[in-house]
Amino acid sequence: xxxxxxxxxxxxxxxxxxxxxxxxxxxxxxxxxxxxxxxxxxxxxxxxxxxxxxxxxxxxxxxxxxxxxxxxxxxxxxxxxxxxxxxxxxxxxxxxxxxxxxxxxxxxxxxxxxxxxxxxxxxxxxxxxxxxxxxxxxxxxxxxxxxxxxxxxxxxxxxxxxxxxxxxxxxxxxxxxxxxxxxxxxxxxxxxxxxxxxxxxxxxxxxxxxxxxxxxxxxxxxxxxxxxxxxxxxxxxxxxxxxxxxxxxxxxxxxxxxxxxxxxxxxxxxxxxxxxxxxxxxxxxxxxxxxxxxxxxxxxxxxxxxxxxxxxxxxxxxxxxxxxxxxxxxxxxxxxxxxxxxxxxxxxxxxxxxxxxxxxxxxxxxxxxxxxxxxxxxxxxxxxxxxxxxxxxxxxxxxxxxxxxxxxxxxxxxxxxxxxxxxxxxxxxxxxxxxxxxxxxxxxxxxxxxxxxxxxxxxxxxxxxxxxxxxxxxxxxxxxxxxxxxxxxxxxxxxxxxxxxxxxxxxxxxxxxxxxxxxxxxxxxxxxxxxxxxxxxxxxxxxxxxxxxxxxxxxxxxxxxxxxxxxxxxxxxxxxxxxxxxxxxxxxxxxxxxxxxxxxxxxxxxxxxxxxxxxxxxxxxxxxxxxxxxxxxxxxxxxxxxxxxxxxxxxxxxxxxxxxxxxxxxxxxxxxxxxxxxxxxxxxxxxxxxxxxxxxxxxxxxxxxxxxxxxxxxxxxxxxxxxxxxxxxxxxxxxxxxxxxxxxxxxxxxxxxxxxxxxxxxxxxxxxxxxxxxxxxxxxxxxxxxxxxxxxxxxxxxxxxxxxxxxxxxxxxxxxxxxxxxxxxxxxxxxxxxxxxxxxxxxxxxxxxxxxxxxxxxxxxxxxxxxxx
Numbered sequence: 050x051x052x053x054x055x056x057x058x059x060x061x062x063x064x065x066x067x068x069x070x071x072x073x074x075x076x077x078x079x080x081x082x083x084x085x086x087x088x089x090x091x092x093x094x095x096x097x098x099x100x101x102x103x104x105x106x107x108x109x110x111x112x113x114x115x116x117x118x119x120x121x122x123x124x125x126x127x128x129x130x131x132x133x134x135x136x137x138x139x140x141x142x143x144x145x146x147x148x149x150x151x152x153x154x155x156x157x158x159x160x161x162x163x164x165x166x167x168x169x170x171x172x173x174x175x176x177x178x179x180x181x182x183x184x185x186x187x188x189x190x191x192x193x194x195x196x197x198x199x200x201x202x203x204x205x206x207x208x209x210x211x212x213x214x215x216x217x218x219x220x221x222x223x224x225x226x227x228x229x230x231x232x233x234x235x236x237x238x239x240x241x242x243x244x245x246x247x248x249x250x251x252x253x254x255x256x257x258x259x260x261x262x263x264x265x266x267x268x269x270x271x272x273x274x275x276x277x278x279x280x281x282x283x284x285x286x287x288x289x290x291x292x293x294x295x296x297x298x299x300x301x302x303x304x305x306x307x308x309x310x311x312x313x314x315x316x317x318x319x320x321x322x323x324x325x326x327x328x329x330x331x332x333x334x335x336x337x338x339x340x341x342x343x344x345x346x347x348x349x350x351x352x353x354x355x356x357x358x359x360x361x362x363x364x365x366x367x368x369x370x371x372x373x374x375x376x377x378x379x380x381x382x383x384x385x386x387x388x389x390x391x392x393x394x395x396x397x398x399x400x401x402x403x404x405x406x407x408x409x410x411x412x413x414x415x416x417x418x419x420x421x422x423x424x425x426x427x428x429x430x431x432x433x434x435x436x437x438x439x440x441x442x443x444x445x446x447x448x449x450x451x452x453x454x455x456x457x458x459x460x461x462x463x464x465x466x467x468x469x470x471x472x473x474x475x476x477x478x479x480x481x482x483x484x485x486x487x488x489x490x491x492x493x494x495x496x497x498x499x500x501x502x503x504x505x506x507x508x509x510x511x512x513x514x515x516x517x518x519x520x521x522x523x524x525x526x527x528x529x530x531x532x533x534x535x536x537x538x539x540x541x542x543x544x545x546x547x548x549x550x551x552x553x554x555x556x557x558x559x560x561x562x563x564x565x566x567x568x569x570x571x572x573x574x575x576x577x578x579x580x581x582x583x584x585x586x587x588x589x590x591x592x593x594x595x596x597x598x599x600x601x602x603x604x605x606x607x608x609x610x611x612x613x614x615x616x617x618x619x620x621x622x623x624x625x626x627x628x629x630x631x632x633x634x635x636x637x638x639x640x641x642x643x644x645x646x647x648x649x650x651x652x653x654x655x656x657x658x659x660x661x662x663x664x665x666x667x668x669x670x671x672x673x674x675x676x677x678x679x680x681x682x683x684x685x686x687x688x689x690x691x692x693x694x695x696x697x698x699x700x701x702x703x704x705x706x707x708x709x710x711x712x713x714x715x716x717x718x719x720x721x722x723x724x725x726x727x728x729x730x731x732x733x734x735x736x737x738x739x740x741x742x743x744x745x746x747x748x749x750x751x752x753x754x755x756x757x758x759x760x761x762x763x764x765x766x767x768x769x770x771x772x773x774x775x776x777x778x779x780x781x782x783x784x785x786x787x788x789x790x791x792x793x794x795x796x797x798x799x800x801x802x803x804x805x806x807x808x809x810x811x812x813x814x815x816x817x818x819x820x821x822x823x824x825x826x827x828x829x830x831x832x833x834x835x836x837x838x839x840x841x842x843x844x845x846x847x848x849x850x851x852x853x854x855x856x857x858x859x860x861x862x863x864x865x866x867x868x869x870x871x872x873x874x875x876x877x878x879x880x881x882x883x884x885x886x887x888x889x890x891x892x893x894x895x896x897x898x899x900x901x902x903x904x905x906x907x908x909x910x911x912x913x914x915x916x917x918x
Contacts, residue, residue: 099156253295253329260284295329303345311401317408327416346547350554353398361391396586399551403593406547414540421533548594552601569611576612577702609706617713620692627685628724629737633747636684637669654697654768681845686754697768707772715783749842752798759791806858810865817869819882824892832896839900848902867913877914
């Protein structure tokens with residue numbers, strides 16, 4: 050700007066003298082201003098008068114003789130028609146027209162000449178100024194040339210270097226981009242060999258990632274390159290081949306994992322290989338891969354049973370495999386201990402088998418859940434980033450506008466106060482240092498020229514550690530949360546299915562052995578051992594898999610029902626035989642039965658363990674001691690107690706049969722009660738056993754045996770109640786009915802004892818006569834029979850029961866004596882007869898109270914006398 054002002058001032062200085070010289074010359078030529086004005090006014094009026102003589106048509110702006118109307122108006126040819134005789138006149142008219150037009154021309158020329166004369170001074174002044182302008186332009190051109198030279202020097206010194214740096218920087222960046230593009234092409238060119246190398250080491254995930262990355266690069270970075278036009282389709286075919294290879298590899302892994310020897314530890318086979326396979330299958334959306342594992346489970350479960358049978362049969366010398374060809378027939382030839390060991394081996398192998406399956410499926414399920422968790426986190430991060438981006442949108446737009454602004458100064462796009470601080474600082478630095486070199490940030494580094502796909506891969510992947518193995522989870526596993534959740538549930542269901550498969554195969558093995566009725570022929574000890582083994586296996590599988598499998602439990606229940614029927618029938622038959630051969634005499638109590646009773650302590654029922662070594666020589670006892678009380682029992686009741694304990698113990702060993710056992714035990718107790726009633730009270734033992742008569746001792750012993758069973762009924766009830774479900778408590782009413790029946794039976798026996806004495810009293814006292822001697826024979830016989838009764842029952846019944854029984858007998862005695870005295874008209878009047886009766890009664894009272902345990906018995910003999918009214 051300053052250079053331009055300097056040039057203008059210099060130019061004005063040179064031109065000013067020349068301009069003044071011309072102006073003076075013009076002043077000498079031109080007339081004075083006032084005279085020139087008056088002359089000009091006069092001439093203008095005259096010229097206007099002359100010009101008015103010229104027709105208006107010639108003054109029109111659009112005057113043109115080529116227009117027919119204008120031509121006819123200027124030259125009326127109708128006046129020049131030579132056909133008539135007016136030729137001379139027409140010639141004169143044309144001549145007159147010619148002179149008129151010439152006159153018009155002269156007027157115009159005179160006016161033009163006049164106008165030229167009036168402006169001659171200005172014309173010549175312009176001509177003179179033209180030379181001055183040429184000189185001025187020449188000097189101006191020289192000044193412009195000088196200015197251009199200076200500007201060129203300035204451009205060469207200050208701008209060319211910087212522009213060249215920028216140009217070279219741009220060329221360098223283009224070269225780097227071209228180099229990186231070529232390097233990327235070289236890398237893509239090596240994709241297929243690299244994929245084949247990865248596949249040779251079973252790196253399926255790496256191969257799939259490489260294919261996906263290459264396809265992305267082909268679509269984004271190398272689109273349209275002719276040499277790669279077939280690479281995309283080749284990679285797609287290669288990806289399909291990898292799918293088949295992964296499925297085959299997973300099938301091979303499943304076979305190797307499940308078919309390895311069961312003696313090995315339950316460690317996961319090649320966990321890293323499994324993880325790689327599963328991630329590859331998830332990446333390719335092959336979500337039915339778990340079905341392959343399920344099919345392999347079925348095959349392996351069959352092979353486990355087959356191999357166990359082969360191992361046991363090969364070690365059994367009794368079986369000739371050449372004669373018995375079928376494996377099932379060979380298995381049926383095993384005795385129970387051999388078959389039991391075989392079943393134990395199968396169950397132990399199935400437990401190891403299920404643990405191995407659980408470990409493998411847990412790894413697969415954790416991987417699926419990791420992908421699901423990654424998807425959920427990515428979704429949350431995406432929502433947060435959307436909110437963050439919307440909050441920062443205005444500031445980002447401003448910065449982007451600044452960075453993309455071209456062709457204008459920054460101040461033209463934004464006011465400096467509205468710029469971000471970093472942008473304002475950069476603007477001020479550029480203004481202060483216009484010659485500064487571009488900063489390093491303006492150049493494109495090699496890292497910035499890398500593909501966007503690689504950076505996006507790094508940003509959209511995360512690593513987790515599973516089983517000590519670091520796993521990269523990328524967002525290229527495009528599975529929905531619903532699909533992943535369904536897959537995780539299917540894998541968990543596969544573990545349940547594995548448990549069901551093991552149970553089903555075990556059931557088939559049991560049914561194959563049970564075809565010949567082998568299981569129904571087992572004794573209680575063998576069946577309890579079998580039941581315990583099966584229950585242990587069922588509980589172990591439930592603990593491993595977390596869900597109950599009902600097939601083996603149902604088979605066990607079916608066999609248990611058969612066992613219960615046979616168990617009950619055997620013991621009921623045994624009890625029936627014992628009762629039919631029971632002579633109802635007091636039996637000695639062996640020490641083992643006392644130990645058996647002693648084992649039922651605190652209401653807990655448990656059979657005593659047999660002591661190892663030589664048994665101690667302990668003599669039998671007369672009574673069974675139960676809770677401090679003596680029970681005189683018959684041999685049948687001792688065995689019945691053992692049978693009852695066997696029922697209870699069987700319930701503990703086989704919990705599934707508790708309801709059936711309760712029903713069967715109730716039936717057994719009812720049978721004992723009814724059959725003993727028939728044999729003793731009903732005198733059936735006279736015909737069955739051949740007893741001569743049913744004595745009071747038989748009756749008292751039967752009553753005491755019933756009391757012993759009643760004592761244990763609450764204990765039995767509590768034992769079953771603890772093992773029943775709450776909804777099954779209604780079955781306990783059977784014990785209430787049994788207790789009532791037993792009490793009724795005991796009461797009937799007591800009534801029978803009283804009835805025996807009542808008959809005796811009626812027979813003896815009906816012949817009683819009040820006469821000497823005293824005591825009379827009648828009372829002597831009565832006292833003798835009372836002593837026999839006491840002798841028969843005292844050692845059998847408790848003292849309080851004996852006292853209650855004799856009180857009832859005494860009441861019967863008083864009733865018959867009172868009736869006989871009334872019949873004899875003997876009254877309490879102090880007379881001789883009254884004295885004889887009183888002496889007999891005193892004899893009776895003394896004898897009765899002299900008996901053991903009856904000393905404090907209140908006989909109340911005054912009731913024999915009629916009360917006076």
